[in-house]
Amino acid sequence: MTDQTAIAATITGRVQGVGYRYSVMGMAGRLGLTGWVRNAPDGSVETRAQGRGSMLDEFVVFLNQGPRSARVDSVSVRSVTPDESLTSFTVRS
Numbered sequence: 001m002t003d004q005t006a007i008a009a010t011i012t013g014r015v016q017g018v019g020y021r022y023s024v025m026g027m028a029g030r031l032g033l034t035g036w037v038r039n040a041p042d043g044s045v046e047t048r049a050q051g052r053g054s055m056l057d058e059f060v061v062f063l064n065q066g067p068r069s070a071r072v073d074s075v076s077v078r079s080v081t082p083d084e085s086l087t088s089f090t091v092r093s
Contacts, residue, residue, distance in 0.1 A: 005050065006048065007050070007059075009047050010045070012075075013072045018069040019067050023066060023067040024063065031051065031055040034049070034050055034087060035048045035049035035086055037089075
């Protein structure tokens with residue numbers, strides 16, 4: 001997994017109750033990423049994703065758009081250490 005990089009992101013806006021997490025999971029699957037996405041208590045969405053750098057770049061572009069029903073106000077992304085225990089991409093509650 002040496003070619004893997006990882007990010008953590010917090011997304012704000014109208015991103016809960018509009019299918020945002022499931023659209024993120026779908027995009028991560030299409031890009032071959034592992035990680036998770038969950039609603040945060042403050043109304044934002046948090047995600048952690050890892051994979052090839054170019055796929056993560058495409059993932060971040062999607063995070064800024066989301067599904068049509070969402071309104072993304074901001075996406076805060078930071079680099080994190082890859083977690084080898086993550087083998088799929090899941091929606092967490």
